Amino acid sequence: MPSTPRILALDTATQACSLALFGRGELRRRHEMLARAHNRHILQMLSDVLQGEVLADSVDVVACGVGPGSFTGLRVAVSVAQGLAWSQRLPVHPFCSLKAQIYAAAEQDLLVEGDHVLSTIDAQIGQLYGLWGVWTGCAVATDRSPFICTPDQVPLPDGSDKLVILGSGVNYQQQFSASRLAKAAQHGMITPDAGVIATLLASGAISLDLQAAHLLTPQYVQRNIGWKKLSEQGRHD
Structure with missing residues (x-):
């Protein structure tokens, strides 16, 4: 190689x-x-x-x-x-x-170090695929696996208010039950x-x-x- x-x-x-x-x-x-x-x-x-x-x-x-x-x-x-x-x-x-979407957002300068990023893809069945990651400034740190759930069941990371949502799952924002998610920065066009x-x-x-x-x-x-x-x-x- x-x-x-x-x-x-x-x-x-x-x-x-x-x-x-x-x-x-x-x-x-x-x-x-x-x-x-x-x-x-x-x-x-x-x-x-x-x-x-x-x-x-x-x-x-x-x-x-x-x-x-x-x-x-x-x-x-x-x-x-x-x-x-x-x-x-x-x-x-x-x-x-899903992780590739986080790198795509970082390439467009949409993320800053320390952001907790929810990368999503609309599953087209009233559910979304999701992955939580933290942007370190040069890489994506994740300790969870991708998941699928309804918008009102999206899990939340501990502690941080620096939340960003990427991808087509932002279409479900009005159904997010957590107020922290509803207030997160959104970039729905990221793929x-x-x-x-x-x-x-x-x-x-x-x-x-x-x-x-x-x-x-x-x-x-x-x-x-x-x-x-x-x-x-x-x-x-």
């Missing part, structure tokens, strides 16, 4: 279809709002960022947002990432889409940004957690969601 790896990152957990390639100090990025159309556009977006280059000559690691988020969207990202990595024998780096993740991974600001392509799976918060790893799917002749 080179000291500055070339990172192809993608995320389709939300309405945004985000794909980026960072290599040799250059970032190429496509980021579009494509609700329920990720599968029709993502391969063209890949072609756009490759700019005629061969994948094997341009990428060292495929980074993939694994959710939680849209079931269909997660399947698109994971399937594409697996196919690309498997075909070129490249390692993959899974990343949490995972593959360009931010690719840049941070390439620079070492986020540590790589490499695994084989067949181990990549969507991060479903609900239980009993049917998904088989490549190694579990068997042959399809």
Whole structure:
């Protein structure tokens, strides 16, 4: 692995279809709002960022947002990432889409050190996916796992009044039962940004957690969601 790896990152957990390639100090990025159309556009977006280059000559690691988020969207990202990595024998780096939103907000200077950040994605069933993190000024500190709940059941961190809510879950603000949440700063347009993740991974600001392509799976918060790893799917002749 080179000291500055070339990172192809993608995320389709939300309405945004985000794909980026960072290599040799250059970032190429496509980021579009494509609700329920990720599968029709993502391969063209890949072609756009490759700019005629061969994948094997341009990428060292495929980074993939694994959710939680849209079931269909997660399947698109994971399937594409697996196919690309498997075909070129490249390692993959899974990343949490909710945590990626916090990094995207920080990149836009929407966070300050010490902010307690609730990153959310609307689950479209009267519930939201959420993750609490603390912005340290250069990274996201979390000691909890992503959760799904109704807006009135969102858990609160201890102590801090410096609360920020990110992502499409802000649509439920009027249903938040805690007054602290109702008064929090809101940035509802934030979505995972593959360009931010690719840049941070390439620079070492986020540590790589490499695994084989067949181990990549969507991060479903609900239980009993049917998904088989490549190694579990068997042959399809």
